[in-house]
Amino acid sequence: MPELPEVETVRRGLVPVMEGQIIALATVNRDGLRWPFPPRMADRLTGARVGGLRRQSKYILADLSTAETLLIHLGMSGRMLISGQMLGDFHHDHPAPQKHDHVVLTMASGARITFNDARRFGAMDLFATATADSHPLLAALGPEPLGNAFDERYLIDRLRGRNTPIKSALLDQHVVAGLGNIYVCETLYRARIAPQTKAGDLTVAQVAGLVPIIRDVLAEAIEAGGSSLRDFRQADGELGYFQHSFQVYDREGQPCLTPGCAATVGRIVQSGRSSFYCPICQR
DNA sequence: ATGGGGGCCTGCCGGC
DNA sequence: TGCCGGCAGGCCCCCA
Numbered sequence: 001m002p003e004l005p006e007v008e009t010v011r012r013g014l015v016p017v018m019e020g021q022i023i024a025l026a027t028v029n030r031d032g033l034r035w036p037f038p039p040r041m042a043d044r045l046t047g048a049r050v051g052g053l054r055r056q057s058k059y060i061l062a063d064l065s066t067a068e069t070l071l072i073h074l075g076m077s078g079r080m081l082i083s084g085q086m087l088g089d090f091h092h093d094h095p096a097p098q099k100h101d102h103v104v105l106t107m108a109s110g111a112r113i114t115f116n117d118a119r120r121f122g123a124m125d126l127f128a129t130a131t132a133d134s135h136p137l138l139a140a141l142g143p144e145p146l147g148n149a150f151d152e153r154y155l156i157d158r159l160r161g162r163n164t165p166i167k168s169a170l171l172d173q174h175v176v177a178g179l180g181n182i183y184v185c186e187t188l189y190r191a192r193i194a195p196q197t198k199a200g201d202l203t204v205a206q207v208a209g210l211v212p213i214i215r216d217v218l219a220e221a222i223e224a225g226g227s228s229l230r231d232f233r234q235a236d237g238e239l240g241y242f243q244h245s246f247q248v249y250d251r252e253g254q255p256c257l258t259p260g261c262a263a264t265v266g267r268i269v270q271s272g273r274s275s276f277y278c279p280i281c282q283r
Numbered sequence: 284a285t286g287g288g289g290g291c292c293t294g295c296c297g298g299c
Numbered sequence: 300t301g302c303c304g305g306c307a308g309g310c311c312c313c314c315a
């Protein structure tokens with residue numbers, strides 16, 4: 001599922017196809033995804049040159065020469081397919097249109113970027129670049145977990161007194177922006193903290209310890225994405241979906257991977273979502 | 284303010 | 300083999 005590392009991998013994959021390139025034609029095949037698209041989105045994209053591609057949390061932001069910014073969120077099932085240009089040693093011809101191809105950007109270079117999203121939890125928006133910081137989807141986001149604003153002091157302050165389980169707190173994009181279910185499970189396993197522990201009950205040392213673990217978990221996943229991106233460029237044009245091995249996520253009933261631990265991975269449901277954890281290692 | 288639950292949406296998978 | 304219920308989950312919204 002696209003969490004911060006997957007989104008970053010998609011962003012990096014889009015850079016060579018989009019940055020500095022002109023959108024010769026934007027085609028929009030439906031009124032919207034999670035929310036309606038803004039008025040005349042296709043017209044406003046067509047002819048624009050893409051400046052920088054940024055990422056904030058799980059959002060990709062494409063700054064355009066028109067002083068507008070295109071926001072892209074992959075939701076649960078959003079995919080970006082690149083075709084019509086050399087990727088590595090392979091040329092990807094344009095594939096036949098697929099079900100759930102919602103937005104297609106044909107670049108002046110001939111490359112094509114197709115946004116396919118079966119479940120339509122994804123989103124696109126287009127707004128004045130100058131207003132990006134106050135965009136409703138971005139304004140309230142917490143700090144980037146790989147940025148300087150996310151440090152031990154911040155997290156200690158942010159979690160102090162919180163009655164919610166640490167699992168829920170780390171999923172809260174206002175606390176820290178970019179984690180999803182998978183990487184929260186992995187983080188708490190590595191930190192040896194049970195997911196149901198109230199955030200406010202954690203020791204200062206435990207909270208401080210979460211910061212470098214979150215950074216490491218994400219950085220390692222981005223690194224894995226980078227290598228898989230090279231593979232995907234040779235296999236097909238789809239960005240961002242790569243097999244990644246997890247320590248606990250989706251491993252219910254399988255052995256805990258901590259050396260010497262004889263427990264099996266358990267699963268509980270918190271806020272309607274599965275938490276995978278080792279009942280022995282995580283306290 | 285905070286915490287918890289509902290709902291969106293389709294594809295997939297296990298069970299019958 | 301086919302159908303069907305349950306599940307997956309990011310994130311807004313609503314409610315207590």
